[in-house]
Amino acid sequence: MNILIVHAHPEPQSFCSAMKDLAVTTLEAAGHQVQLSDLYAMNWNPVAADSDFASRSDPDYLVYALEQRHAHNQQSLAADIQAELDKLLWADLLILNFPLYWCSVPAMLKGWIDRVLVSGACYGGLRFYDRGGLAGKRAMLSFTLGAQPHMFADEQAIHGELDLMLRPLQRGTLAYTGCTVLPPFAAYHVPYLDDAARQAILDDYRHHLLQLEQLTPLRFPRLAEFDKRLQPLSGEVSA
Amino acid sequence: MNILIVHAHPEPQSFCSAMKDLAVTTLEAAGHQVQLSDLYAMNWNPVAADSDFASRSDPDYLVYALEQRHAHNQQSLAADIQAELDKLLWADLLILNFPLYWCSVPAMLKGWIDRVLVSGACYGGLRFYDRGGLAGKRAMLSFTLGAQPHMFADEQAIHGELDLMLRPLQRGTLAYTGCTVLPPFAAYHVPYLDDAARQAILDDYRHHLLQLEQLTPLRFPRLAEFDKRLQPLSGEVSA
Numbered sequence: 054m055n056i057l058i059v060h061a062h063p064e065p066q067s068f069c070s071a072m073k074d075l076a077v078t079t080l081e082a083a084g085h086q087v088q089l090s091d092l093y094a095m096n097w098n099p100v101a102a103d104s105d106f107a108s109r110s111d112p113d114y115l116v117y118a119l120e121q122r123h124a125h126n127q128q129s130l131a132a133d134i135q136a137e138l139d140k141l142l143w144a145d146l147l148i149l150n151f152p153l154y155w156c157s158v159p160a161m162l163k164g165w166i167d168r169v170l171v172s173g174a175c176y177g178g179l180r181f182y183d184r185g186g187l188a189g190k191r192a193m194l195s196f197t198l199g200a201q202p203h204m205f206a207d208e209q210a211i212h213g214e215l216d217l218m219l220r221p222l223q224r225g226t227l228a229y230t231g232c233t234v235l236p237p238f239a240a241y242h243v244p245y246l247d248d249a250a251r252q253a254i255l256d257d258y259r260h261h262l263l264q265l266e267q268l269t270p271l272r273f274p275r276l277a278e279f280d281k282r283l284q285p286l287s288g289e290v291s292a
Numbered sequence: 293m294n295i296l297i298v299h300a301h302p303e304p305q306s307f308c309s310a311m312k313d314l315a316v317t318t319l320e321a322a323g324h325q326v327q328l329s330d331l332y333a334m335n336w337n338p339v340a341a342d343s344d345f346a347s348r349s350d351p352d353y354l355v356y357a358l359e360q361r362h363a364h365n366q367q368s369l370a371a372d373i374q375a376e377l378d379k380l381l382w383a384d385l386l387i388l389n390f391p392l393y394w395c396s397v398p399a400m401l402k403g404w405i406d407r408v409l410v411s412g413a414c415y416g417g418l419r420f421y422d423r424g425g426l427a428g429k430r431a432m433l434s435f436t437l438g439a440q441p442h443m444f445a446d447e448q449a450i451h452g453e454l455d456l457m458l459r460p461l462q463r464g465t466l467a468y469t470g471c472t473v474l475p476p477f478a479a480y481h482v483p484y485l486d487d488a489a490r491q492a493i494l495d496d497y498r499h500h501l502l503q504l505e506q507l508t509p510l511r512f513p514r515l516a517e518f519d520k521r522l523q524p525l526s527g528e529v530s531a
Contacts, residue, residue, distance in 0.1 A: 063340055063341050063342060063354055064342075066353055067353075099399040099400075100338065101393070101400075102332070114303060114305055114306075115302055115306075117303075155402075155405050155406065156460035156463075156468075157402065158402075160339060160406050161340075161399075161403075163393075163394075163402045164399030166394050182450075203522070203523060209524045210524065211421075211524070212463070212464065212513075213459065217456055218459055218464060220395070220457055220459065221460060224451070224457075225394055225395030225451065225457060226394045226395065229394075279450055283450045285449065285450070
């Protein structure tokens, strides 16, 4: 497989960065091709702005997604965006590796999502969910957090079910663009763990990475379950 | 009331920006004090980084939340962060106004959350949810999106229930820091609407703003419902 790891952590010595390093070495040793976008190291610009478009379809009024589509068609996307989009289109598997900030990705990584998941290339019109522009690719979240597993165990837990907290990322972003979403790897309670416990998590993560092909993907809506207005065809629960 | 509106849209002429303008004028006319943080106009820096801390508690290894707490105690937060934190602590009501990007806030606004919701001031230790550092304040999301209401109507809808998609923001962020969260205002289908339909949304938004005091807040966990390990005390569903 071709694998793109997009990593965003402000401390290169962090445990999260060690997970990124482990993923690169483990997946390369398993025979995969790996590219890494280390957003802090790259000094990635996370701000979606008019300056992303050298030539605008409407120079007087910015609709970001429409200008993405226009620039993608004209092959005039900003160089930093195009470089990341090329890596993404090359990849069979996308791994987002990050510390959970406010139950989501850090702004640095959100800005990769905002700018690189370009309308026209990754979605657009009725190309979303199983018909999304990235259909055929797989994607996975890999993250560190301070909380313990029981705090995200189910809807009675203090923060509710982990998968519901991850919905905007796993469903609203990765599944929306067509990716098959693999179960996430959550490294719980990291700031409070000793070295032995941290090593145990790295061992678990290595195991997770080596069995990616065997993991059962998460289930998300398929457009065939909805009518032309995107109303559900039946009462069945989709995800 | 003292009201802080944090706005993030890359197009000053956008409908989302018109909502921000309407909120300022409507709330001021109703007798409130309003401050506005227009993040694109301010050229806000959304990247949480070591440069946010002039003097570090640990100069060799960055734990962002720990350095926030240290800098807050030492009153040495970066000037742009301190200025926003001062506005937040002044406010009785926080309104986040934005276009929904990937079922969440744009990176620009995520970076306001990452950097300004400072550990030590807004949360920390067992100060979260109803015991959060911002307890006593109210908060509300106000956003534009392309989708139509039936696409977020309930769990059978193509994107599931709106409140679940907003969980990281409303529960994981606003409620977590102690804010009482008011029902959001969602401006649906905006890119596809004519001027009359847009004006109708602005009229609805004005009505929403003028009845803020009457809105029933959303319900979130209270720490008294959990034991010292943050396990639920009973089987009751909290939110």
